[in-house]
Amino acid sequence: MxxxxxxxxxxxxxxxxxxxxxxxxxxxxxxxxxxxxxxxxxxxxxxxxxVIHAGIYYQPNSQKAKFCWPGSLLLRKFCDQNEIEYEMCGKLIIATKEDEIERLNNLHERGLKNGVEGLELIDKQKIKEIEPYVEAIKGLWSPNTGIIxxxxxxxxxxxxxxxxxxxxxxxxxxxxxxxxxxxxxxxxxxxxxxxxxxxxxxxxxxxxxxxxxxxxxxVRIVPFRGEYYTLTNESEKMVNGLIYPVPDPDLPFLGVHFTKRINGEVEAGPNAVMAYSREGYKKFDINLKDMYESFSYPGFWKMVKSNWKTGLSEQYRSLNKLKFVKSLQTLIPSISSQDLTNPGAGVRAQAIDKNGNLLxxxxxxxxxxxxxxxxxxxxxxxxxxxxxxxxxxxxxx
Ligand SMILES: Cc1cc2nc3c(=O)[nH]c(=O)nc-3n(C[C@H](O)[C@H](O)[C@H](O)COP(=O)(O)OP(=O)(O)OC[C@H]3O[C@@H](n4cnc5c(N)ncnc54)[C@H](O)[C@@H]3O)c2cc1C
Missing domain, CATH: 3.50.50.60 (FAD/NAD(P)-binding domain)
Structure with missing residues (x-):
């Protein structure tokens, strides 16, 4: 052997x-x-x-906070030394309503605590210079976020x-x-x-x-499908880099956003819906063993109990393209259904504990x-x- x-x-x-x-x-x-x-x-x-994340969101002193910013610098150095293409296209997190401004300011503070360099709070005019199609009242600009x-x-x-x-x-x-x-x-x-x-x-x-x-x-892994669309060739011009909303602090997901890819395409999404198979990339992929493992874990039902409203809303958006578009319109009001094509999905491993907490x-x-x-x-x-x-x-x- x-x-x-x-x-x-x-x-x-x-x-x-x-x-x-x-x-x-x-x-x-x-x-x-x-x-x-x-x-x-x-x-x-x-x-x-x-996305090469800069490390803005994470709870200071968490492993994510400790690893992300230094990890992104290590990664960029590795790419430079090994001639791997990447692009620091920058990321804009935007507040579109007054009540999001405080959360945006807190995010800025958190990013600074996490050691992220180059962060800047910007006004409407600067937002328009970076992303002309975005409508927002305040933004957090991260020039050290990139794509690869x-x-x-x-x-x-x-x-x-x-x-x-x-x-x-x-x-x-x-x-x-x-x-x-x-x-x-x-x-x-x-x-x-x-x-x-x-x-x-x-x-x-x-x-x-x-x-x-x-x-x-x-700890049990529960698979969540992140569903997205791709912008049509003609609509790609509406997005220069990465455009994100201010996230809900209670959820581990960042909310639907626009992501420029290194090949020039732009993705819009993702929706986060529970998958019935750990490698279930299509809506109706089912794996009975995977389902049994999720459903037989007591933490799963506790998670469902405390997150069922968000879960239902994500499910509804998954089945209803207009609802999906509506979410995207909070970032770019002129985006429409016709701008979205080629639906796709990735599956993320969401770990939950026995009390139903999302790790x-x-x-x-x-x-x-x-x-x-x-x-x-x-x-x-x-x-x-x-x-x-x-x-x-x-x-x-
Ligand atoms: C939709 C989505 C978007 C994301 N976006 C970003 C992003 O923009 N930036 C970022 O930094 N991170 C992002 N992430 C997170 C990032 O992709 C993951 O953190 C990372 O890919 C985890 O890598 P991994 O090697 O642990 O897992 P994986 O890439 O899943 O690799 C695990 C491997 O193990 C193999 N395997 C499993 N079981 C067995 C077995 N029994 N025997 C042999 N092989 C086995 C699988 O086939 C697989 O190849 C995203 C994740 C998802 C799902």
Whole structure:
């Protein structure tokens, strides 16, 4: 049976950043990434919004706050050194009603506390200079927010890992883990492997992989589909960069917004609706095992109880394009249904605890022979190098 010193489960951006740093830290160790798909970055990483977040929103001293701004700087440096395209197009967060101004000011304060540089509160006139189609009364301008293709970044991490002697086994799905005194036996769809140490970076399946080691951290992943439209070619001119509303402080989602992509397209969304499959990219995709795992978890029903109104409203908007357009019109009043085409979706892993709380922060836990990234929601891609750096400090090998 083939044996590795370190095995990383999951070939998304967190898994590959971790693999790259692990091989740098332990050049003599054998390190392998197991990925169930035939390509890397097929799930959250490959379907995300492609934003290099600056770190404005996050609770000061949370891991998100600690990792995002420095993570974005590390990422930009990595891209400069490895000739990976990115664009600092900037982001505008706008208040459209008087009662949003205080929240916008608080956001500014929070961004400053989190160390984000370049933030500026701006008036109507400056807003119009940056985004002529936006109607707002006050804005928060973040010039240090940018855009990138995270699939390409993941591939760049993978190339460095490979060139340094790391191994990536695609089409290898981890099905079960047996533990003996000295090591872990990884049972995959292809065969068995032995490892001394395991790092779980399996995204939407992080709780399930932890359970394979009989670990129950009392966190369950509930999948949420983020649905968006693309602006037609003619309408792209209405958006120069990233345009966001002031977010609802009680929700982990940022509200529907406009996102310029690195390929020049503009996305509008996302709606956040519960998915009935962890990899359910279409509205009616269903996976009975995934549904059972959500519905049988007591925390799920507590979450439903405290969020049912928002949930219903998001469901309604998911089925009603006009409602979707109405939300977008609070940012750009002249946008209409005809400007929106090509609906698409990404699925995010939303971790909830047994009390039904939506986990807002990253969640990383360790045992004597394993590390588990239980929750790495947005800005996980921006923070990938910082998360990997943190894992390298936690690893005990
Ligand atoms: C819609 C959406 C928009 C987002 N926008 C942004 C953004 O603009 N900026 C940002 O910074 N972050 C964003 N994020 C968050 C970001 O995408 C995630 O933080 C990041 O991709 C997490 O990476 P990951 O490697 O942990 O997970 P993933 O990319 O999901 O990778 C996990 C991998 O594990 C594999 N896997 C799972 N189970 C097994 C198994 N049993 N055996 C083998 N392999 C397995 C999967 O196939 C997958 O490839 C967004 C997320 C979503 C969903």
């Amino acid at each position: 083939k044996k590795f010193d370190i095995s990383i489960i999951g070939g998304g951006i967190v898994g590959l950043a971790t693999a790259m740093y692990a091989k740098e830290k332990y050049p003599e160790k054998t390190i392998c990434v197991f990925e169930k798909e035939n390509i890397l970055a097929k799930h959250q990483t490959g379907n995300n919004s492609g 293709d995270y699939k390409k970044l993941t591939e760049a991490y993978a190339n460095i890992f490979n060139n340094n002697g790391g191994l990536i086994l695609k089409n290898h799905e981890l099905m079960n883990i047996e533990e003996n005194d000295k090591s872990l036996i990884l049972e995959t769809n292809i065969g068995e492997y032995e490892t001394n140490y395991l790092i779980n970076c399996s995204g939407l399946f992080a709780d399930r992989v932890a359970k394979m080691m009989d670990l129950d951290f009392d 807002q922060d990253f969640s990383i836990v360790k045992t004597n022979n394993s590390l588990h990234v239980l929750s790495a929601p947005s800005p996980g891609a921006t923070s990938s190098l910082k998360i990997a750096e943190h894992l390298m400090k936690e690893i005990t090998i």
